[in-house]
Amino acid sequence: MTARSYKVAGHVFTLETDLDIGGGLENYAPFAITASDPSPTVFTLRIVQTGSMIEYAEETRQDEEGQQIICGHTPDGKNVFEFRLAHRLSGTLVCENGYKSATVYITDYASRYCVNNALMVLFALATAPLGTALFHSAVVVHGGHGYMFLGKSGTGKSTHARLWLENIADTSLLNDDNPVVRVLPEGIRVYGSPWSGKTPCYKNESYPLGGIVLLEQAPFNKIRALRGVPALAGYPHEHIRQALGP
Structure with a gap:
């Protein structure tokens, strides 16, 4: 199994796969590192092709601009993220060991989309305890x-x-x-x-x-510093209008 390592925002992660997906990872090239880099590996993602569904119980989902992410758990408690494009299955990410290792099971549909999303989700979860967002x-x-x-x-x-x-x-x-x-x-x-x-x-x-x-879109151009709860929560449009004034 071939391994490739990358460093993003100072965090190293490794991809392991026997699949020929090199042509779909050009966006990672500027972040590629060699084995001599001494930084610890934050997580490892294994990429496997499968034609079957992963069994899990759905808990929540996000549907935005034709892209769906369905979240849940396997029967043995592993975190699962299923990726769909226009409601068609692209692949499923199964995480374990506190997000330090995971496997993404890709289908033959939009595999690059699935790998990108799996890496982005896994990176966000694995690096959150390290002051990263x-x-x-x-x-x-x-x-x-x-x-x-x-x-x-x-x-x-x-x-x-x-x-x-x-x-x-x-x-x-x-x-x-x-x-x-x-x-x-x-x-x-x-x-x-x-x-x-x-x-x-x-x-x-x-x-x-x-x-x-x-x-926020508005019929005027104006900028003002937000502090406290409005700055933290990112209030919806009507509250931003009140904060900015007429």
């Missing part, structure tokens, strides 16, 4: 700092990032969908990742976090 966000870099734009799908995160790129000199895109944030002794940093949505932007770079901007 994945955000659904677009990130631009300006003045040596990273600025994150958050909001619901369709709000305009990518559009807002593009406007910075077009109108503010010396601005670059770090990631357009799923950057990584780490809380470190020296401060908070935002990292590029192999997961960047529809925009191919896979940069193995990191910057001090300069700010987080929560976007």
Whole structure:
């Protein structure tokens, strides 16, 4: 079984598989490392092809933009994440050992989509105890700092990032969908990742976090610092309007 290791936001993980999926992992190339890297491995993911369903009990599900993630447990208590694209099964991730090891059973349909999602879910869960979090966000870099734009799908995160790129000199895109944030002794940093949505932007770079901007669509342009509960919870539109004023 072939093993490949990658380092994202300072965390190392390993893929093990006998399948020829190299052509589907180009987004991980900037994060590839050699066996000589001394960093500890946070998790190992084994990729196996299967034509059968994994038995598990469903607990919850997410359905967004034609992509479904169904979560549950196997009869022996292992955490399961089933990935579907347009309600068609792509594969199933089965986790064990505190998310330090897992197996993803892929079908012959949209296997790259399944592997990407399995790695993203496993990375988020395995690194959470290490002061690390994945955000659904677009990130631009300006003045040596990273600025994150958050909001619901369709709000305009990518559009807002593009406007910075077009109108503010010396601005670059770090990631357009799923950057990584780490809380470190020296401060908070935002990292590029192999997961960047529809925009191919896979940069193995990191910057001090300069700010987080929560976007909401409105018939006016205005920005104001949010503190306390509104900043933590990301209030829905009507509460953001009250915070910003007329």
